[in-house]
Amino acid sequence: MELSQLYRSVLDSIIEGVIIVDEGARILYINKTAVRLLNLSGDFIGKHVTKVVPNTRLHIVVRTGIPEIDEVQHVGKNIIVTSRIPLKDKEENIVGAVAVFRDITSVKKLAEEITNLHEIEARLKAIIDSTYDAISVADEYGNVILVNKAYTELTGFKPEEVIGKPATVDIAEGESIHLMIAKTRKPIYNARLKVGPMKKEVIVNAEPLFVRGKFSGSVAVVHDVSKILDLTRELEEMRRMMRQVKAQYTFEDIIGKSEKILMAKEQARKVAKTPVTVLLRGESGTGKELFAHAIHNESNRKNGPFISVNCAAIPENILEIELFGYSGGAFLGARKEGKKGLLEEADGGTLFLDEIGKMPLSLQAKILRFIERKEFLPVGSTTVKKVDVRIIAATNMNLEELVKKEKFLSDLYFRLNVFPIFLPSLREIKEDIPVLVKHLSKKIARQFGRKVDDVSSVAVKYLKSYDWPGNVRELENVIGRAIINMNINETILEKRHFPTLFLEKTSENFKYEGSLKSLVEDFERKVIENVLKENKGDRTKTARSLGISIRTLYYKIEKYGLG
Template sequence: MDRAELFQTVLDSIIEGVILIDKDSKITFMNKQASLMLGIPVSQVINKSVTDAIPNTRLHIVLKTGVPEVNRIQQLGNTKIITTRIPIRDKTGAIIGAVAIFRDITSVQKMAEEVTNLREIEVLLKTIIESTSDAISVADENGRIVMVNKAYTKITGFSAQDVIGKLATVDIAQGESMHLRVAQTRQPIYGARLLVGPGKREVIVDVTPLFVRGEFKGSVGVIHDVSEIAKLTKELDEVKRLIRRMGAKYSFEDIIAESSKMKIAVTQAMKVASTPATVLLRGESGTGKELFAHAIHNASDRRDKPFVSVNCAAIPESILESELFGYTSGAFTGAKKEGKKGLLEEAHRGTIFFDEIGKMPLLLQSKLLRFLESKEIVPVGGTKPVRIDARIIAATNMNLEKMVQEGSFLPDLYFRLNVFPIFLPPLRERREDIPYLAQHIIKKLNQQYGRLVEGISSDALRKLIHYDWPGNVRELENIMGRAMINMEADERIIKLHHIPPLEEIRHFSSITKAGSHKQLLLEYEKGVILKALEENSWNVQKTAENLKISIRTLYYRMKMLGIKREGRRI
């Protein structure tokens, strides 16, 4: 092999493209790699002018100027190359040609960009983990810690240098490492209680496995400080109380009243709103009594003061007294050291709304009566009266007059509350309001459901108008919501077939007409206790054990339900 063949063999073996031109700018040599990158056969370019054969070339410029061009990036179609162009001189320094050496860097640049992106993502993730207030630790597939954040150090007392590279048991003072358990089971763990760090801090840990393309690569743990949770819970309670104080969000503009009966109720409410008079809102469940209470408060001169809402049926009887009247320090086991304001005191200079006032126990009825007469309360465990200026709005769906006759509601309290009664008509007596209520509910549910429902068809509306509505407006909203759920995403009008069957609701109504929901429950409870007593030959201790209640509770329920021990019912 002569020198020329050796020269060509070497240049054809390298990964760079090489092109040589003579002093007349004609191509004298091009290796195989250059041919592949340019997509031009060698035979088509030899002895041809470089400007005619090679697109975007600058070899002829380097030949003319004698100035080398080093590491220049150039685009060739979809390929990006890095090229160096050098003039060739003879022994005297005269330019006799030029050479271009270039390499395809498309894949190299893509890899570099990917590496750069990965580094940027890594930095971003680290920044996010560091900035979060949750304590985070990350372990590899073997349960060794690879990353922790500052919040982790704050809770455990261990720095990153203390734990990285060590087994995840390093920070456990008492309990099992959840990272190691997840490494064994490949399953997430939530709500594990542990003691961590030198200070044995109590924490709750959630650990989730990490999978990359289906392969387990480790786990990430989020550590919650129990003491911090307790603090946040206390703050949340305070916020709830604040929200409860500021909860009057409706006005008379929110009340739909096209029917004559509803217009009368609104007119009465607007007249009494400007006075300090006690208001008793009467009406079936779902007729809008709470809405009226909000509107009356917001139309009064107390609108900028607290509005406190109390559902007498929702608060357990055992704590209702302390909730209403507050308590002093050490009033009972579990009481806060600093004591606690009651809801009546929170409503000072504002309005307090007693919903379902008929469900208030007799003992508290007498205390509420004393407040209405004296405008003073005495907190539980206290001796010093506190003067309160709070307007009373009460609401009920019960027959208070009958309750007074039966002795379950104090007559004096009834007369104190019944200063200005407002009767809210049931929906079946204000059917002309239904089209307006339906449209209002559609707008409200559109926001909640993220829908674009525009209205309701005439036949669907006709069905709603002719229904009896035992649940009133609350039931109408329920039916409208179910109808919207039955619609397809692209439908805009509620049609008859979207309305759910109303017969089942009418059947429920006919059942409950025989007695109230509470009465039916009491009858059922009486039957259960009687059956258990008979099965245990009226042995009260065995009966209580079978029912999983205390003997004292069983005796109390028997007395309340009118069951005599010898089997005769009262």
């Protein structure tokens, strides 16, 4: 089959490769594009096509007469897509075949790049959506092109309400930072604005975006100032809940002659003179903080600071800052000069970590490092600090059980449990109740500006018949209420002065003793105690169950000696 020169010129000028074979699958023609794509050289006209293109199927199409359309074929490092069509004469006899193909290597790479870009875009959007900071992105003209979930929560605007619109759409008061950057191409920091329908006050930090040196828009991070102010207020409240005091109690202030109390005092005296970490164990209200004071005052650190921290009363992020301090600029709202943590302030003295069992795991690891190395890293700092601080920890929880449940670090448990001191509950040392009652009644009477000479034997017997779930702290509160119930001219505490200690079954014949106020308080104490037990000591759940704030719950726990 002859091809005219015109046909050859046309076929040589197209971007597809073309191979034509005769009825014997011998090559009649290959255009220039095919030569280049197949990297051919030498004389190939008249040769069988399989000798020139090993993985061809033209010879099969010649034999079967069945066309093959858009088949993918690998030629060296290139990928081509080929259509093979049989050639027939007027009588439908097969006289040859033609293959037309194109290199799709670059197209495939482009498709892969586009797919990768879509995946990267999806990942970046997921990352941006997961951050707590409100983020908005604008194009080079100052039109919003992206916002995250935190932005929606802060401003109240959904993405569809702002995307594609000028960046002024969300501003209640102030000038658009995105539009300012579109004009100046410079970053803007700490701009104060009000955004959204609620006119929330925010601080905005924004940076221009450049792609290959060309300005392409800006990204802004928006911080809710009201949250920062709330955090500051909460921090101040937590500071008030922590006590940085001089240890005021000694072993002489620990009243009791029972064997268990005397044993605990003897152990505490022995360990006081050493630098060993001490773990005070016992139920709430058994006097763990009293023992911590006494140990400090008996030690060679008695002239140093004594700092007490309740690990359960303070949120994790605030507790970390208060314990370890922070470097300047560690977070938004931080002092430029930074702040000392309580560990540093306790240098040369004692840090009492009350309710250590409630400390979050992340902070347990940092406390463990401090106990092991006597060094710590302030929040946001890269400089390690070393201090000389003795740790006294206390807990009313079963640390062994917490270790099994992986809620307390085993290494920290072993470091703290070097010298445990177990403090008995009041129901275990009821023989100490008479002396405790007389001591506490006189002490509390002085605080109230009253005079108590004695406590009747009937009253003491009544107090001994109660199991005291709140231990000595509850006993103190009950005595305080009894003194308030005394008439001004009375000096002897009688049974009638004490509130009802047992919530007995109500009946028409039951006679309540005490004032209405004291009866109501007793009922409130019992309810709180029961709900705390139901929630396994979880105070947040308890406050929620009772419908009161966590601060109110802490106040009432302290008031009723429920620890």
